Amino acid sequence: MDVEKYIASGILEQYVAGTLSEEENLEVQHYAIEHQEIQHEIESIEKAVLEVTRAASPGLMPKSFEALRNELNEVIPFEPNIKRKSAAWTNYLGWAASLLFALGLLWLYLENDQLKSKIEVVTEEKTSVEKQILDIRNEMTHTEDLLNQLRDQNVDVVALGGQTASPKAYAKAYWNKKAKKVFIDAQGLPEPPPGFNYQVWSLKLDPLTPTSIGLLENFVLNENKVFELENPNESQAFGITLEPEGGSESPTLEQLYTLGATGP
Amino acid sequence: MDLDTLISKFQKKDVAAFEQLHSMYAENILGVINNIVQNPERSEEICQDVFVKIWNNANGFNPSKGRFFTWLLNIARNAAIDELRSKSHKNWKKNLSTNYFVGNLEAHDDMDSKIDIIGLRKLLKGLKEKCTELIELLYFKGFTQKEVAEQLNIPIGTVKTRNRSCISQIRENMKI
Numbered sequence: 102m103d104v105e106k107y108i109a110s111g112i113l114e115q116y117v118a119g120t121l122s123e124e125e126n127l128e129v130q131h132y133a134i135e136h137q138e139i140q141h142e143i144e145s146i147e148k149a150v151l152e153v154t155r156a157a158s159p160g161l162m163p164k165s166f167e168a169l170r171n172e173l174n175e176v177i178p179f180e181p182n183i184k185r186k187s188a189a190w191t192n193y194l195g196w197a198a199s200l201l202f203a204l205g206l207l208w209l210y211l212e213n214d215q216l217k218s219k220i221e222v223v224t225e226e227k228t229s230v231e232k233q234i235l236d237i238r239n240e241m242t243h244t245e246d247l248l249n250q251l252r253d254q255n256v257d258v259v260a261l262g263g264q265t266a267s268p269k270a271y272a273k274a275y276w277n278k279k280a281k282k283v284f285i286d287a288q289g290l291p292e293p294p295p296g297f298n299y300q301v302w303s304l305k306l307d308p309l310t311p312t313s314i315g316l317l318e319n320f321v322l323n324e325n326k327v328f329e330l331e332n333p334n335e336s337q338a339f340g341i342t343l344e345p346e347g348g349s350e351s352p353t354l355e356q357l358y359t360l361g362a363t364g365p
Numbered sequence: 366m367d368l369d370t371l372i373s374k375f376q377k378k379d380v381a382a383f384e385q386l387h388s389m390y391a392e393n394i395l396g397v398i399n400n401i402v403q404n405p406e407r408s409e410e411i412c413q414d415v416f417v418k419i420w421n422n423a424n425g426f427n428p429s430k431g432r433f434f435t436w437l438l439n440i441a442r443n444a445a446i447d448e449l450r451s452k453s454h455k456n457w458k459k460n461l462s463t464n465y466f467v468g469n470l471e472a473h474d475d476m477d478s479k480i481d482i483i484g485l486r487k488l489l490k491g492l493k494e495k496c497t498e499l500i501e502l503l504y505f506k507g508f509t510q511k512e513v514a515e516q517l518n519i520p521i522g523t524v525k526t527r528n529r530s531c532i533s534q535i536r537e538n539m540k541i
Contacts, residue, residue, distance in 0.1 A: 111529035118503045118528070119435040120510050126431050147434055149535045150504050151393055154438075156484040157505070158396035159405035165413070166387050172417050174381065 107132065108142050117146045125352075245285070247327055255279040259339055261359035264344070267291060271361045274301075274339045275334060283339070285331040287317055290326075290358060293343060300344045301354050303336040305361075311340070311352050336364040372433050376423045380464040383420060391416065394441045399480075401445035401461065411448055415441050440506035456521060461506055462516050465498055488538050496531035503528060 114328040115121050116129045133140040162168075250256070259274040271289035276282075285301055293299055299317040304310065315330040317323075342349075366385075374382035378498040394415060399408035418440060426436045443505045489497055497516065502508040502516060503524075 111525035114528045114532050148534050153488055154393035154396040156481040158392040159399050159480050164382050169416050
């Protein structure tokens with residue numbers, strides 16, 4: 102390109118005035134980079150405009166920039182940052198509050214759950230204690246009932262002493278002749294071996310006639326070891342023998358554990 | 366420090382660089398504003414505002430769109446014209462195009478003005494009225510080539526060539 106002609110066209114003066122289009126501006130810059138003369142010419146034109154505009158100034162006040170600096174200080178220092186910070190702070194506050202709230206809810210939920218299970222445990226305990234009380238009351242009633250029956254004025258007490266098969270064994274028979282019942286207190290008898298039961302016999306002496314009045318069934322499970330049996334016989338003595346499970350027709354005398362006579 | 370480095374520092378909010386740019390261009394900006402507003406005190410305030418605006422909008426300057434000074438000129442002119450508009454709603458455009466200040470220096474001889482009349486006379490020595498008017502419209506008042514052509518009643522091509530010759534005359538005068 103013809104640099105002289107390009108400069109002479111007056112486009113550089115327009116460039117400095119700022120009246121060119123964007124494309125023309127880019128073109129001028131492109132040539133200015135390529136050609137030193139064009140760059141110098143632009144600077145010289147600008148210098149002339151600077152001279153004229155400067156001469157037209159009514160004169161800046163002294164320390165004009167100091168006044169400006171104060172305004173810059175007002176505008177710039179960290180104000181957007183402070184705003185951003187405070188905005189962030191309130192954001193975090195919101196998050197923190199909701200987190201606390203959520204934690205609180207969770208705590209309440211867990212606490213409630215724990216209380217519920219505690220209530221369940223206590224309710225269970227209460228039911229169990231109630232059952233125990235009921236059991237004890239039943240037992241007591243039963244025992245009282247038993248005691249009343251044993252204390253009945255129609256009851257004869259017969260002590261049964263230990264025999265050869267088991268010299269240390271003992272038992273007591275509480276015989277209510279009127280009610281035709283006998284209560285055997287078998288506290289002093291050893292536990293029968295598996296497959297055997299104690300059998301209670303009503304005896305008549307002269308001649309010796311044994312009549313079975315029953316088995317001491319569930320010996321191990323009977324806690325107070327008092328057994329109630331029917332006895333319609335005119336008994337003169339009671340004996341207890343160990344017999345195979347289910348009992349025998351006649352007593353096995355070798356296994357006679359206790360024996361005692363009634364009446365005077 | 367060359368101009369490009371200075372501008373780049375200013376764009377990174379370097380106050381010292383900004384102060385240097387201010388010392389380089391503030392009088393020129395004030396000259397342009399006062400040429401339009403014709404009130405030195407008010408012009409000084411506007412000039413201050415213009416520099417605050419420049420600082421806050423430092424990244425608005427794009428070297429691919431022209432010279433830094435040209436960018437400043439444009440902002441200053443717009444601020445001054447805004448002032449003119451707010452002062453005289455209807456006649457601001459007429460006032461802007463008919464009040465020649467630089468080209469009519471004799472009219473200001475009697476003013477208690479700090480304007481460098483002697484300097485201006487020296488710079489504009491030998492320039493015809495058509496030249497000074499064109500300079501004033503293009504550089505001080507920010508008229509487009511088309512607007513200048515209409516205002517001075519000359520073809521657009523002539524605006525270009527006459528602009529070149531007028532600036533060249535000023536450059537000659539600067540050497541004296």
